[in-house]
Amino acid sequence: MSQLKWQFTTLVEAKWETPTVKTLVLDAPAWTGHKAGQHVDIRLTAEDGYQAQRSYSIASAPDDKNLSLTVERIEDGEVSPYLTDVLQTGERLELRGPIGGYFVWNSDQKKNNSQPLLLIAGGSGFVPLMAMIRHRANVGDNTPTRVLYSARSDEEIINREELEELASKDSALEIIYTLTRKQPKHWKGYHRRIDRQMIGEVAWTMKDNPLAFICGPTALVESAANLLQEIEYKSENIKTERFGPTGG
Amino acid sequence: MAENFISRGFVSKRRVDDAAHKERIPPGQYETRDFPVLSAGPTPQTQLDRWTFSINGEIAEGLKLTWNEFLQLPSESITVDIHCVTKWTKLDTKWKGVAVETLLEKIDLEGNAEIKHLIAYAKGGYTTNIPLTDVLNKNAWVVYEYDGKPLTPEHGGPARLLVPHLYFWKSAKWIESFKLVKEDRPGFWESAGYHNYGDPWKEQRYAGD
Ligand SMILES: Cc1cc2nc3c(=O)[nH]c(=O)nc-3n(C[C@H](O)[C@H](O)[C@H](O)COP(=O)(O)OP(=O)(O)OC[C@H]3O[C@@H](n4cnc5c(N)ncnc54)[C@H](O)[C@@H]3O)c2cc1C
Numbered sequence: 157m158s159q160l161k162w163q164f165t166t167l168v169e170a171k172w173e174t175p176t177v178k179t180l181v182l183d184a185p186a187w188t189g190h191k192a193g194q195h196v197d198i199r200l201t202a203e204d205g206y207q208a209q210r211s212y213s214i215a216s217a218p219d220d221k222n223l224s225l226t227v228e229r230i231e232d233g234e235v236s237p238y239l240t241d242v243l244q245t246g247e248r249l250e251l252r253g254p255i256g257g258y259f260v261w262n263s264d265q266k267k268n269n270s271q272p273l274l275l276i277a278g279g280s281g282f283v284p285l286m287a288m289i290r291h292r293a294n295v296g297d298n299t300p301t302r303v304l305y306s307a308r309s310d311e312e313i314i315n316r317e318e319l320e321e322l323a324s325k326d327s328a329l330e331i332i333y334t335l336t337r338k339q340p341k342h343w344k345g346y347h348r349r350i351d352r353q354m355i356g357e358v359a360w361t362m363k364d365n366p367l368a369f370i371c372g373p374t375a376l377v378e379s380a381a382n383l384l385q386e387i388e389y390k391s392e393n394i395k396t397e398r399f400g401p402t403g404g
Numbered sequence: 405m406a407e408n409f410i411s412r413g414f415v416s417k418r419r420v421d422d423a424a425h426k427e428r429i430p431p432g433q434y435e436t437r438d439f440p441v442l443s444a445g446p447t448p449q450t451q452l453d454r455w456t457f458s459i460n461g462e463i464a465e466g467l468k469l470t471w472n473e474f475l476q477l478p479s480e481s482i483t484v485d486i487h488c489v490t491k492w493t494k495l496d497t498k499w500k501g502v503a504v505e506t507l508l509e510k511i512d513l514e515g516n517a518e519i520k521h522l523i524a525y526a527k528g529g530y531t532t533n534i535p536l537t538d539v540l541n542k543n544a545w546v547v548y549e550y551d552g553k554p555l556t557p558e559h560g561g562p563a564r565l566l567v568p569h570l571y572f573w574k575s576a577k578w579i580e581s582f583k584l585v586k587e588d589r590p591g592f593w594e595s596a597g598y599h600n601y602g603d604p605w606k607e608q609r610y611a612g613d
Binding site: 158159160164197199200201202203206207208209210211232233234238242243247248249250255256257258259374378381382384385389391392394395396398 | 409410411412413414415416417418419432434440441442443444445446447448490491528529558592593595596597609610611612613
């Protein structure tokens with residue numbers, strides 16, 4: 157296989173999604189395409205030659221015009237605050253990818269509807285799942301899809317408008333939020349961490365032959381994956397990606 | 405890249421200035437003090453009375469051990485640095501387990517000179533391939549304690565492979581068996597675009613690196 161080469165991209169647009177999460181839209185002339193769920197490696201170089209690398213999921217769908225990333229600013233982080241606060245439009249960003257061949261979902265018209273999707277996200281773990289949702293919408297795939305999105309508060313939900321717009325036009329796409337710390341007045345949805353009862357209410361059952369993607373901090377991924385196993389999901393029905401800093 | 409590119413305004417926060425320390429961090433890696441968890445699927449829970457470890461493959465006679473039999477084997481305590489392809493490096497991690505060499509001594513390898521590769525199989529279907537020469541001479545262990553305590557499931561317990569000189573995906577969690585084979589067979593990540601060998605010092609992250 158040929159090497160995944162470092163390439164230059166240019167920031168063409170940046171948009172705050174929440175008070176701490178920013179989407180970076182990149183012009184990537186050497187990009188050769190990707191699958192929803194894959195990530196890139198970013199490499200930053202300081203004046204004295206010091207380099208730092210980190211992974212970021214691709215937020216855009218394969219069929220979108222530009223490559224985009226959605227980055228949460230981690231207080232005191234080395235790379236994420238540079239991406240959200242320092243990098244300006246018109247400036248270059250070095251990256252390589254796409255990376256990862258497992259946590260991916262491809263719309264497959266022939267197998268359409270055969271495996272309903274369960275997408276479970278915590279915080280910025282929503283990013284690769286949004287790429288899947290965008291891809292599904294772009295190609296007009298109507299695979300039954302349920303999204304269970306855990307955020308601390310409603311301001312922290314990423315891509316909320318776009319997501320709800322898509323769901324309003326598509327009866328096969330259901331979005332369920334749980335707001336774990338702060339809820340708006342009159343909030344009727346869930347307001348606790350993902351638990352057994354919630355999974356029982358939201359998840360497809362095994363007889364639906366579901367495919368689950370779970371992404372977020374380690375603790376959320378661990379607990380959601382365990383809960384799915386308790387309702388008889390097999391490991392081949394569950395794909396996980398852990399962003400998390402804190403090892404369990 | 406040929407051109408001297410600089411990310412304007414980027415300042416390091418994780419730089420290691422102490423030379424002895426710096427020498428231990430491979431290119432593109434940064435030091436972490438947490439122990440992050442990475443796996444492609446859910447964490448399996450295993451009952452010790454049902455746990456077994458076996459060695460099989462293109463060999464005349466294999467081996468199968470129960471948990472108690474495994475604990476009877478001569479063990480070693482080791483302190484090593486580990487390097488994950490997702491960029492973190494953790495220094496001085498402490499483990500206890502059995503050297504792979506000790507396990508392979510139980511197999512007649514001499515009569516099987518054509519065996520060149522070890523394929524590690526883990527619960528949940530995970531596999532990873534390692535050249536046999538890399539796991540001999542005490543470069544690899546099957547460990548069951550981390551930091552003086554039984555290895556927890558999310559870190560690969562009850563027992564995982566530990567091959568610290570390669571990227572950490574080679575250190576298969578929830579190890580169940582070794583298959584000894586003549587021809588190499590790319591494992592789970594190795595078939596998904598990651599490097600077949602995975603030397604962190606050569607930054608062999610992805611196929612072609
Ligand atoms: C496959 C993969 C895909 C990823 N995709 C994304 C993505 O789409 N969007 C995104 O924002 N991030 C993503 N991440 C996380 C990202 O790679 C970085 O770890 C994150 O941006 C922190 O880097 P940093 O340099 O800012 O902080 P660092 O300098 O690495 O760490 C600073 C401190 O913050 C802590 N920390 C690190 N990460 C987090 C976190 N996520 N939450 C809270 N504290 C943390 C560390 O333990 C450390 O103490 C992904 C990670 C992986 C492995």
